[in-house]
Amino acid sequence: MTTTTRIERHHYDVVVIGAGGAGLRAAIEARLAGKKTAIISKSLFGKAHTVMAEGGAAAAMGNVNSRDNWQVHFRDTMRGGKFLNNFRMAELHAKESPQRIWELETYGALFDRTKDGKISQRNFGGHEYPRLAHVGDRTGLELIRTLQQKIVSLQQEDKREFGSYDARIKVFSETTITELLLDGDRVAGAFGYYRESGEFVLFEAPAVVLATGGVGRSYKVTSNSWEYTGDGHALALRAGATLINMEFLQFHPTGMVWPPSVKGILVTESVRGDGGVLKNSEGKRFMFDYVPDVFRKQYAETEEEADRWYTDPDNNRRPPELLPRDEVARAINSEVKAGRGSPAGGVFLDIASRRSADEIRRRLPSMYHQFKELADVDITAEPMEVGPTCHYVMGGVEVDPDSGAAFGHVRGLFAAGEVSGGMHGSNRLGGNSLSDLLVFGKRAGGHAASYADGLPARPKVAVDAVEAAVETALAPLQRDTGESPYTLQQDLQAVMGDLVGIIRREGELTDALGRLAELRERVAKVSAAGGRRYNPGWHLALDLRNMLVVSECTAKAALERQESRGGHTREDYPAMEPKWRQVNLVCALDGDTVRLTRKPLPKMRPELIGLFDRAELAKYLTDEELADFDALVPDAGEADNR
Amino acid sequence: MSAKRQFRIWRGDETGGDLQDYMVEVNEGEVVLDVIHRLQATDAPDLACRWNCKAGKCGSCSMEINGKPRLGCMTRMSTFGDEETVTVTPLRTFPVIRDLVTDVSFNYEKARETPAFAPPADVAPGDYRMQQVDVERSQEFRKCIECFLCQTVCHVIRDHDENKQAFSGPRYFIRAAELDMHPLDARTDRKEYAQAEQGLGFCNITKCCTEVCPEHIKITDNGIIPMKERVVDRRYDPLVWLGSKIFRRGETPQTSVTTARQGSATPPSTSRGGVHSHAGGSHDPQAEAQAQSGVNWHREVPHPTAPAVDDRGRLPLTELTFDRAAAPSPFGDDVAFPLPPEHLNFAHPEQDKH
Numbered sequence: 001m002t003t004t005t006r007i008e009r010h011h012y013d014v015v016v017i018g019a020g021g022a023g024l025r026a027a028i029e030a031r032l033a034g035k036k037t038a039i040i041s042k043s044l045f046g047k048a049h050t051v052m053a054e055g056g057a058a059a060a061m062g063n064v065n066s067r068d069n070w071q072v073h074f075r076d077t078m079r080g081g082k083f084l085n086n087f088r089m090a091e092l093h094a095k096e097s098p099q100r101i102w103e104l105e106t107y108g109a110l111f112d113r114t115k116d117g118k119i120s121q122r123n124f125g126g127h128e129y130p131r132l133a134h135v136g137d138r139t140g141l142e143l144i145r146t147l148q149q150k151i152v153s154l155q156q157e158d159k160r161e162f163g164s165y166d167a168r169i170k171v172f173s174e175t176t177i178t179e180l181l182l183d184g185d186r187v188a189g190a191f192g193y194y195r196e197s198g199e200f201v202l203f204e205a206p207a208v209v210l211a212t213g214g215v216g217r218s219y220k221v222t223s224n225s226w227e228y229t230g231d232g233h234a235l236a237l238r239a240g241a242t243l244i245n246m247e248f249l250q251f252h253p254t255g256m257v258w259p260p261s262v263k264g265i266l267v268t269e270s271v272r273g274d275g276g277v278l279k280n281s282e283g284k285r286f287m288f289d290y291v292p293d294v295f296r297k298q299y300a301e302t303e304e305e306a307d308r309w310y311t312d313p314d315n316n317r318r319p320p321e322l323l324p325r326d327e328v329a330r331a332i333n334s335e336v337k338a339g340r341g342s343p344a345g346g347v348f349l350d351i352a353s354r355r356s357a358d359e360i361r362r363r364l365p366s367m368y369h370q371f372k373e374l375a376d377v378d379i380t381a382e383p384m385e386v387g388p389t390c391h392y393v394m395g396g397v398e399v400d401p402d403s404g405a406a407f408g409h410v411r412g413l414f415a416a417g418e419v420s421g422g423m424h425g426s427n428r429l430g431g432n433s434l435s436d437l438l439v440f441g442k443r444a445g446g447h448a449a450s451y452a453d454g455l456p457a458r459p460k461v462a463v464d465a466v467e468a469a470v471e472t473a474l475a476p477l478q479r480d481t482g483e484s485p486y487t488l489q490q491d492l493q494a495v496m497g498d499l500v501g502i503i504r505r506e507g508e509l510t511d512a513l514g515r516l517a518e519l520r521e522r523v524a525k526v527s528a529a530g531g532r533r534y535n536p537g538w539h540l541a542l543d544l545r546n547m548l549v550v551s552e553c554t555a556k557a558a559l560e561r562q563e564s565r566g567g568h569t570r571e572d573y574p575a576m577e578p579k580w581r582q583v584n585l586v587c588a589l590d591g592d593t594v595r596l597t598r599k600p601l602p603k604m605r606p607e608l609i610g611l612f613d614r615a616e617l618a619k620y621l622t623d624e625e626l627a628d629f630d631a632l633v634p635d636a637g638e639a640d641n642r
Numbered sequence: 643m644s645a646k647r648q649f650r651i652w653r654g655d656e657t658g659g660d661l662q663d664y665m666v667e668v669n670e671g672e673v674v675l676d677v678i679h680r681l682q683a684t685d686a687p688d689l690a691c692r693w694n695c696k697a698g699k700c701g702s703c704s705m706e707i708n709g710k711p712r713l714g715c716m717t718r719m720s721t722f723g724d725e726e727t728v729t730v731t732p733l734r735t736f737p738v739i740r741d742l743v744t745d746v747s748f749n750y751e752k753a754r755e756t757p758a759f760a761p762p763a764d765v766a767p768g769d770y771r772m773q774q775v776d777v778e779r780s781q782e783f784r785k786c787i788e789c790f791l792c793q794t795v796c797h798v799i800r801d802h803d804e805n806k807q808a809f810s811g812p813r814y815f816i817r818a819a820e821l822d823m824h825p826l827d828a829r830t831d832r833k834e835y836a837q838a839e840q841g842l843g844f845c846n847i848t849k850c851c852t853e854v855c856p857e858h859i860k861i862t863d864n865g866i867i868p869m870k871e872r873v874v875d876r877r878y879d880p881l882v883w884l885g886s887k888i889f890r891r892g893e894t895p896q897t898s899v900t901t902a903r904q905g906s907a908t909p910p911s912t913s914r915g916g917v918h919s920h921a922g923g924s925h926d927p928q929a930e931a932q933a934q935s936g937v938n939w940h941r942e943v944p945h946p947t948a949p950a951v952d953d954r955g956r957l958p959l960t961e962l963t964f965d966r967a968a969a970p971s972p973f974g975d976d977v978a979f980p981l982p983p984e985h986l987n988f989a990h991p992e993q994d995k996h
């Protein structure tokens with residue numbers, strides 16, 4: 001009891017865990033709904049992962065090509081996700097993204113412009129029309145700074161009204177949540193520590209929005225920062241929520257592979273959108289050999305046609321370098337495995353020989369800058385060496401598409417952004433994440449606020465739950481016999497990178513599960529040297545258990561899904577299997593163990609499925625589903641040229 | 643290719659600390675942040691250091707490397723000599739929390755005080771129309787990654803905690819400039835605000851901020867100077883203007899042109915001699931005494947360098963009258979980089995508070 005009475009306590013209506021795009025948008029919405037809102041973030045305000053997004057935010061505004069609309073965007077998203085997406089989420093996303101982007105302008109964002117003064121939009125892999133609103137190649141920075149400044153402006157309003165900036169919305173930066181606290185099946189609060197002081201803090205709140213981002217730190221080669229340890233995924237599991245699609249991880253095809261210290265850092269897709277091509281060690285533009293049948297119609301067959309597309313996209317098909325990410329990542333992997341890779345184990349990405357130095361510097365300023373300063377490579381003069389890097393997790397908290405409320409047996413928990421699952425199916429299109437953050441951030445924040453409103457009484461935090469959380473948090477510091485968290489992290493990364501990587505096999509996955517079980521024992525005994533103040537060793541020790549349980553979900557689901565689709569490739573089951581498209585793999589926690597169940601995918605509404613032509617659907621659907629489709633949409637055969 | 647290299651890293655917290663020596667493996671192509679991560683994984687698991695993106699995009703890993711404020715993730719090891727010792731210290735202008743982590747809340751407070759974008763009342767979302775040329779000027783400032791290197795290098799607050807209240811710093815001058823140049827911002831008093839509330843008058847255009855900005859934002863040339871000039875334009879008053887002209891250089895703070903409202907801020911005056919010689923020791927005798935009694939760095943604190951006066955013994959205080967187009971180095975014109983570690987005069991912020 002003594003321990004808990006000394007813990008700092010705060011009362012809020014809505015607690016948002018995560019200060020990336022999703023978290024900030026959710027917090028803005030909750031505050032606009034009049035709720036007292038806290039934003040919690042592991043790093044400083046404005047440093048979340050969203051800051052790193054480069055390419056842009058996809059929204060069918062039709063500013064560059066007026067033929068673009070939400071239906072086309074919806075189709076592209078479903079196609080990219082190989083029809084495993086939650087269709088309702090894809091629909092809401094396609095419909096609402098433009099408003100969310102325009103709204104950012106009213107917060108002060110300055111996107112690049114078209115000639116007639118509208119928001120400019122650029123091409124990106126998997127999008128049929130130029131669709132990505134962008135600011136040079138620092139779109140994520142613009143997005144997060146804009147939201148950050150909007151929060152400041154709300155705080156200024158509150159200061160005028162109530163005399164304090166923090167009256168209705170407060171940012172707790174460098175604060176890590178380690179546990180969600182429940183009252184029965186209702187969320188009652190969140191427990192964590194201040195990184196600076198190591199002191200504990202308890203937030204009592206009836207509604208919690210998870211916006212904690214992804215899980216990439218479990219991989220050796222990753223574009224993700226230390227924050228991406230799957231905290232939100234693990235918190236949700238432990239609170240009784242479920243995860244879906246955890247087998248689907250996106251490996252960005254073009255991460256830097258040289259020099260070694262910057263391994264994993266991304267080369268944005270726009271390098272390819274702006275004319276960059278992939279070549280193997282023989283100098284061959286190999287992507288033409290890897291166009292899968294489902295995409296044959298949309299992609300150029302010759303270099304000449306591909307090159308014409310950059311200036312005349314209406315009359316030519318796009319270059320195969322712009323295939324969805326999973327296809328490009330797999331192609332690079334195959335080239336390297338066939339011995340045609342670059343010296344550092346990647347392939348060459350060449351823009352130097354295709355565009356003038358001036359043009360490259362103007363169109364890709366931060367890429368140019370990054371390579372120059374980090375690697376002393378001049379991208380206007382020599383090709384880059386690139387290879388696949390772990391980038392994004394499609395899987396996440398299973399949510400209600402409209403409200404973002406978590407499924408499973410917990411109430412008052414919401415999720416948005418990368419931590420939620422379903423929207424992107426088995427593969428995310430570039431640019432769809434930034435708009436996803438805004439669309440579902442807003443929804444989750446709004447619904448969390450109305451959930452809090454509708455509660456007859458505030459759930460209560462149980463004292464013993466807090467004591468248990470304190471004990472778990474302090475344990476690594478009190479042991480001095482265990483292993484170093486850094487060693488354990490390296491071992492975990494090795495298991496995931498080598499055995500649950502891009503190309504997966506049954507034997508390796510079984511092996512991985514065995515090793516993860518061993519690691520679990522070792523992580524339970526981890527010890528961290530030093531004290532409680534800003535001690536990164538201790539922080540990592542606490543993150544490890546989250547990384548571990550999330551890795552287990554991925555490995556289990558990857559073993560179960562006997563097909564290849566999007567961000568999941570099984571060497572032993574190389575084909576896409578229509579039967580498997582009907583199934584989501586759902587992970588839940590049963591005591592300490594991850595339990596996997598199969599769940600049928602929701603069925604697309606007729607007017608939505610009618611947007612596709614039959615020939616395309618035939619590649620994804622089972623015969624029964626196709627028969628249903630024919631009954632619904634009798635003239636689908638002619639719907640081709642939409 | 644790897645070699646053992648000598649690192650000296652400041653370890654400690656607000657109660658004090660000192661530089662500790664480490665021998666650490668360095669591989670080809672690595673940056674300072676990689677080396678710090680290797681230390682965390684080996685000799686110093688609890689070494690505190692901020693980072694996120696490791697790609698110069700988030701502005702978390704700000705530190706002072708051989709005395710110069712830089713991003714750890716953007717400082718390649720190959721820029722140092724093979725035998726050179728690399729000294730890493732926390733940002734000097736902000737209070738230390740632990741090791742390389744400082745309390746940068748000053749910046750967030752200033753951010754919060756700067757009035758936000760004011761949307762035009764009669765334009766609906768989706769109807770904003772702006773030309774690329776018009777947004778580009780503000781976009782330059784929106785590249786800012788909030789690394790606060792410019793804030794830590796600015797001499798107005800680097801050794802002068804007492805100025806912190808009245809001075810927002812270069813990061814927030816360009817925020818004001820960005821909004822001022824925003825084609826659709828509805829407020830028209832950004833410059834006046836910068837002058838009256840942010841302490842723009844303290845800035846004497848040394849350009850140190852521009853020099854350290856990892857985003858290469860031309861903070862002074864494109865942000866601060868236009869703001870200053872246009873404040874003068876707007877509030878043009880021939881008498882005041884003339885007055886500022888007859889005062890000889892150094893005697894008059896340039897801000898006298900617009901001192902209509904100074905608030906509680908005292909602009910830097912000759913009596914305090916706002917000179918920029920950070921590396922060579924402070925010009926403030928009190929700070930010097932504190933530095934002497936400060937952290938044990940196994941060294942003597944070097945003598946203060948003389949102020950950068952011109953041949954008449956005066957300080958070149960204004961950009962109008964300074965004898966060079968560019969700014970003098972923040973560290974004194976006579977200092978070459980990288981600094982030998984014994985010339986570093988990091989003083990623990992606690993000591994500054996005596």
Ligand SMILES: Cc1cc2nc3c(=O)[nH]c(=O)nc-3n(C[C@H](O)[C@H](O)[C@H](O)COP(=O)(O)OP(=O)(O)OC[C@H]3O[C@@H](n4cnc5c(N)ncnc54)[C@H](O)[C@@H]3O)c2cc1C
Pocket residue numbers: 017018019020021022023040041042043047048049050051052053054055056057058139140175176177178192211212213214223224227231232266391392416417418419430431432433434435437
């Ligand atoms: C290099 C790179 C480039 C990308 N480019 C693009 C692009 O061009 N277009 C696009 O659409 N997408 C892009 N993405 C993907 C996109 O940026 C991310 O998916 C998205 O930003 C995730 O946002 P989020 O709001 O979900 O989470 P994040 O922005 O990652 O924020 C997570 C937040 O949660 C906090 N947090 C986590 N755990 C805890 C905890 N336990 N306690 C408290 N706080 C916690 C973190 O501190 C952080 O504030 C890119 C990603 C990367 C890595």
Ligand code: SF4
Pocket residue numbers: 795796797798811812844845846847848849850851852862866
């Ligand atoms: S120019 Fe010099 S005085 Fe002015 S803000 Fe920059 S560093 Fe400070």
Ligand code: SF4
Pocket residue numbers: 701785786787788789790791792793812813816851854855856857858859861
């Ligand atoms: S202006 Fe430059 S130096 Fe200053 S905080 Fe921004 S990026 Fe850093």
Ligand code: FES
Pocket residue numbers: 692693694695696697698699700701702703704713714715716
């Ligand atoms: S880690 Fe992000 S700027 Fe260095």
